[in-house]
Amino acid sequence: MTAQTRKAACAFAWRNYLLVNNGINENDKRRSALDRYVTDLCDSGGYDFDLLQIAAVTYLKTLDELHDDRSARLVADRALAKCLESRSA
Incomplete structure (x- = not known):
């Protein structure tokens, strides 16, 4: 996994988030939380850009x-697991 892939996935999600949520600052704390989450994913496994x-x-x-990082990570991890499961089926 390259740093470029990680950055691109974060940028994609953040751009879409800003389109849906008007008035959010580009440097909102959710952006750094997103970066940490995706970095952790990249460090833990070989996920491709789509995942x-x-x-x-x-x-x-x-x-x-939910306004809770831990819960958000769990839900996102479950979505990721479902995608991986459907790919292997």
């Missing part, structure tokens, strides 16, 4: 709904 995008978007959406 990272799905996890990143799911993470941001859940973080907004």
